[in-house]
Amino acid sequence: MDDWALLRAASEPSFSGALATVASAAGHAYRKAGAAMLLHADGRRTGCISPGCLEDDLQQRAERLAGRRTHELITYNLHPDEDPIWGSELGCGGVITVLLEPVEGGLRRSLRAAWSRVRAGEAVRLVRRMAGGTIRHAVVPLAAGAGDAAAEPDELPASVFLPRPRLILFGAGADAPPICDAAARIGFRVTVADWREPLLRPERFPLAESFAAGPGGVGLADALGIGAGDYVLLCSHHLRHDRGMLEAVLPRKPVYVGVLGSRKRAAALLDGLPADGRVRAPVGLPIGAVGPAEIAVSIAAELTAVRSVQRAMLGKEAADDANAGHLPGGGQRIAAGACETCG
Template sequence: MEMADLCAAAVNSKERKVLATVLCVDGHAYRKEGASMLLGEQGSIWGSISPGCLESDLLAWAEMVLRSGKIQRVPYDMRPEDDLSWGENIGCGGLLHIVLEPVTGTLEQVMHEMHIRFLESERVMLTRRYKWDSGTVEYELGAAADVQKNSPWPEVYSRAYEPKPRLIIVGAGEDAVPVCRLAAGAGFRVTVADWRKALLTAERFPGAELVCGFPAELFALLHIRSGDYVLLMSHQFQREKEFLALLQGTACAYLGIMGSRDRTARLTEELALPAALYSPVGLAIGADGPEEIAVSIAAELIAVRRGKQLGLPKGGARYERSRISARGRTQLADGL
């Protein structure tokens, strides 16, 4: 889970909670500096900062934090290898400095405000000013403050949190169901749009925003932004042609079109579309069937999000993503 998910949980769950954040990591760790999770008073857990080896112990600490109302520093030294320490026996090998903060008062209000901003696709900067002696902390949303990089327990800690990228799936057919599920699991906020109302149900697309309308209506309702990922998989040529025509001049992080290169060439002919156009969608892994194709699409979305070069591992054939030009031409290159 990312901070956007944790803020949503803080808003939607009535259970009293504690926010755990990794302030500093020395050596190897499952999650890096800045990773956070929520711990509930009833044993609920949102997110993780370890592969499961620290959470039960952190829950015990969280109970104390909720009783005292004070922040708590909790170091975990997992570098020694003897049986009497955390050590390598639990699969990690670093020194983690974790702070636990009760989600009450100001922090509760801050996470609520962050939740609203994340829904608006805003990037949020949160600065904490720790008063370790008194066990309190001040929170500020806005500009970053100077951070003490040389201290595992800094008095001032600033971090930027990104909203979850939105994936807009145009087309609610059966093959969209596994794409929605995998993309949501990979950290995307999924919207499914279609003109066929009967296909847009919460049972088929749990957790997704559902938008119904014909292309012009969808385009007006979706308010596509530069950070959005758009995937066309309705298999209805004329509707997708209409939607792509409306998309001209709109920037987005990813535009994927399901179907053959020839079909995409006909769809995009004479259109000035975003540069980040991927077709056929999905990494070239030899996928067959809806589930495997969904895996290839999810992998491609992750690679684009992380800024990774798409292709096969070194030593195999390298597939360069075909780019569809404004006049519908395609380019495909194979190499070693």
């Protein structure tokens, strides 16, 4: 899910509400440990931690926490034999513990600090520790491997916030607008580059940045500052220009390089180049897509799959319960003591 929208909303001066974070998840769960959402005081929500099973209950709890110096840890047992408790016949089969905190004081300051740093392209961790019965928050850089570190005895689950990854579309032809729209809506920052300026009209790419430049090559890669954190998609349908971009981009080792077109065309483009697992040629998941809209769906699905691996490596959402952090009281439903957020 998109950290950008959550942090931006929490940083608004008028925001009032609570932050819900998945502290642990055992068995089937819609989101894993580390996932977060905002519950606005006016009933709106930013993000999600379930397909709607838990949010109504969390919203009522958030209303009761408003203005109080407390947080709450709530365990939801969604196994079918627990249905009489919830009465909704959810039957999801998992056990999920959620940390609910009013966005006030120290937490508000920390979320605003995280927003500033994420906007600047930095990945950060929001660290929570218990001190004298209160939660203390701090925003720290996301060090390599930090997502795998064991929690200290007094540490609550941390939240990891990542910048929007950049997707560079080289080529602004007829198939580029639906790809751009799909990628932007799933949380990518999209830049469309092409040497044919008439194709870069704002109405064709309302959700993207446009970059007019000469045909592909080292100069364009330098101008765009393509690096190891970027995703690149070649879709100009011009063999020589796409080949020039490939030669310039591959040494920079971006997360993902996609080549639009047939297997024969992809083989010709990659001939003699050091391609590895980062290169997807032809691009997109094999769903039998036909036409620009369906191809965009297949590409968005592949981008999501690659990004999910990257997020798990960074500890965005814990892959298993061992990374969920320490839960005071064994993660039972408790309303723990005073919260520093009022200070």
